[in-house]
Amino acid sequence: SQTIHQWPATLVQPVGSPLSLECTVEGTSNPNLYWYRQAAGRGLQLLFYSVGIGQISSEVPQNLSASRPQDRQFILSSKKLLLSDSGFYLCAWSPRYGTPRTGELFFGEGSRLTVL
């Protein structure tokens, strides 16, 4: 079966510090990968998605970047954090191939980032 892991689970960082959140998927190949952010008490916002190694699509201009160095690894980064970067970051995957393709996303456990 497929599993998705995110780390760290919780992070407290000062303004201006760098960020690296990692996500890996096991039990599947060639997944589509996604980063979402959930601000406190809010809905989810799609930040980035990737359909393959090195292929990143950005949905919202911001202080963050994403990379996919390996097929099942997705990384969210920032060079200098802002207060507004605080939130709950969720990595998700969906099957790229296969029938039927439902478009359903499967989420990791999330990384809670507090920027002080």
Add this chain to the structure above:
Amino acid sequence: ELKVEQNPLFLSMQEGKNYTIYCNYSTTSDRLYWYRQDPGKSLESLFVLLSNGAVKQEGRLMASLDTKARLSTLHITAAVHDLSATYFCAVDTAKTGTASKLTFGTGTRLQVTL
């Protein structure tokens, strides 16, 4: 810009009662999803609705999709405390054969009281 609106935003209901959560969206789509989120936790997939008229049921929850009205409902039957959570609907606007692009609703926080 796609808008996905849920109502109510907050619902307090007694155990044993029935209620419906509504999800309206502003663009054409025939793929809609319902997720559950417990406090401080991630999202758990509940239902995948892929065509007009689709109806799915699991336990005390039943979801339906009317693509012509751009409306999905999540019906709760005889609520129990364990159903207390936040429920999100999400609409996929991606073209067929491309990566999913889910836009989430604002969420409905459900509190079931004893």
